[in-house]
Every structure is written in C-alpha cells, then in structure tokens.
Amino acid sequence: MQYGICNLGIVPMRFEPSDKSELVSQLLYGECFKVIEKRKKWSRIRVSYDKYEAWIDNKQYLEISQETYNDISKSNTILSGDLLEYVSDKNNNIYTIPLGSTLNGLEVLEHNFDGNRYDKVEDKSQLIKTAFLYLNSPYLWGGKTPFGVDCSGFTQMVYRINGHKLKRDASQQATQGDALSFIEESEPGDLAFFDNAEGDIIHVGIIMEDNYIIHAHGKVRIDRLDHSGIYNVETNTHTHKLRVIKKII
Structure with a gap:
C-alpha cells in the first residue's frame, strides 16, 4: 500500500x-x-x-x-x-x-505557515458563523471551498472546521445522527435533507433560527424552510422537498 x-x-x-x-x-x-x-x-x-x-x-x-x-x-x-x-x-x-x-x-x-488557525469553539451556534464564511460561494458539483462548493461539501466543511465529522455525500450524511419529528424540534446547526421524486436524498442544508436554512443551490444562499421543504422567496416556489431533519451534535 x-x-x-x-x-x-x-x-x-x-x-x-x-x-x-x-x-x-x-x-x-x-x-x-x-x-x-x-x-x-x-x-x-x-x-x-x-x-x-x-x-x-x-x-x-x-x-x-x-x-x-x-x-x-x-x-x-x-x-x-x-x-x-x-x-x-x-x-x-x-x-x-x-x-x-x-x-x-x-x-x-517543508512548508511555513504564518496565517490564522481555526479556533474551534464548543458551541453549536458556531456552526452558523462558519457557514456564513461560505455565503454567496458559487455552486460547484464536487466542490469543497468558498470558491466553489456543492451542498454536501458545504455541510461537511462547516462541521469539519468545528471539529465534527460528516461523510461526503448528502445520502451518506443522512445516515448519521438522530432524526427529529418536526422542524420545531430543531436547533440552529441541525441538518435538513431533501429527496427527489424517486425518494433518493439529493440535497442537504443547515438549519438556522426562525425557519431559515443556509444551503448551496446556485450559490450558498439563505431561504425559508417549512414542512414542505425549501421555499425561495425570490421565485415564490418550493425548490426542494423535505425528507428528514437530523441532529448530528
């Protein structure tokens, strides 16, 4: 090997x-x-x-x-x-x-580094602060950086920077953590997963306060979240169908 x-x-x-x-x-x-x-x-x-x-x-x-x-x-x-x-x-x-x-x-x-190291804080609210570092990053299938990121790359990196491990793909991440029955049970930092017509999980985002969600769709953006899924106020349409909410930490 x-x-x-x-x-x-x-x-x-x-x-x-x-x-x-x-x-x-x-x-x-x-x-x-x-x-x-x-x-x-x-x-x-x-x-x-x-x-x-x-x-x-x-x-x-x-x-x-x-x-x-x-x-x-x-x-x-x-x-x-x-x-x-x-x-x-x-x-x-x-x-x-x-x-x-x-x-x-x-x-x-044999490299030198004089920049900032990420200071992990044992506070779940820190997840949202980290997520905002990626706000408006363009969507890129397979991406994991602020210069291009996909939905699960975004959630994985936000959690990783804060010391918590997620798998790479949305369908894999959906196997982690504990399922919640209602949005009202969720806290900022929990994950919401969305499926397609065939029932396959194809999207994930990070829940914020007051029924908002931050996720990568075209770009990393903030939309409304309700029991049906993600609601885009710009187009007045639901863009993703809610499947399950998971508490990872």
Whole structure:
C-alpha cells in the first residue's frame, strides 16, 4: 500500500482517471490518503478523513510513508481559518490554500505557515458563523471551498472546521445522527435533507433560527424552510422537498 499527502491548494478528485471525467470531490491542502490503485498518470485514492474514493493526477501529490500517514491521520487536526491563506517553501515559493486546509503536515511538506488557525469553539451556534464564511460561494458539483462548493461539501466543511465529522455525500450524511419529528424540534446547526421524486436524498442544508436554512443551490444562499421543504422567496416556489431533519451534535 502506498500513501500520499496533498501538497497543493486544491486538487480535483475525478470519477474516472481522466481530466475530462466528472469532478466528484476535491482534495484540499494537507489531506492524507491511501493509494489503492496506481497507474502511469493517475492514482485511485481513499481519503483518510471520510474514506471517499476517486482518481487524482499523479503530478498533484507527494508520496509519504505509512508511518507519516498514520501520524498525521491520528493527530488532532489543525485547519486554516481564513477564506484564503498561503504557505511557503524553503525557496519562498507561495502556495495559496483555501479555508479548512489541513496544517498537520507542514513539517513533512517543508512548508511555513504564518496565517490564522481555526479556533474551534464548543458551541453549536458556531456552526452558523462558519457557514456564513461560505455565503454567496458559487455552486460547484464536487466542490469543497468558498470558491466553489456543492451542498454536501458545504455541510461537511462547516462541521469539519468545528471539529465534527460528516461523510461526503448528502445520502451518506443522512445516515448519521438522530432524526427529529418536526422542524420545531430543531436547533440552529441541525441538518435538513431533501429527496427527489424517486425518494433518493439529493440535497442537504443547515438549519438556522426562525425557519431559515443556509444551503448551496446556485450559490450558498439563505431561504425559508417549512414542512414542505425549501421555499425561495425570490421565485415564490418550493425548490426542494423535505425528507428528514437530523441532529448530528
């Protein structure tokens, strides 16, 4: 088994080993992974954090030892705290890194970081404050950053920055936590999940106070939430059908 670490700001994770293949997620700076299949130009990886599997370009990561992988994966995660930060190498080359990048591998990568580390607060309301950092970020299928994010990438990163683990996709996240019977039982920071006509969960958002929800749909936006689903006041229509509300923490 081989192991690797992301030494660039954002690396695309693709469904197939091709630059033309669908973007399914992103690897952010400092994230570690196992290489479960290696080809001439591409590697299929399994991310340490959420066990998500996809293909990345062999030119876009650094190989590390199993010992280093274990040390970084088991240590308390330290994340970058601003929308955009940078690290520098011994030659003073600069690499920009997005919000939520992992800083545990700085020594291995021989990089310096002088920016802000995210200060985790044991307060559920902090989830909403973090979510606002992504407000108006454009929707991007497979995205996990303020420069492009999908619905479950948004919720995963907001929770991760605050020290709580969510799986990658909305349907996977819906298997976590405890179901609530009514919106009135929810608290800011709880997750609401939405399904399609076939009953498949396809969307997730973070519940706010007073029946509002923040979610990624076109962009990260705030809409109304009622027992039917998400109501867009700009179009006067329901855009998503409510399936279940989950309390994760």
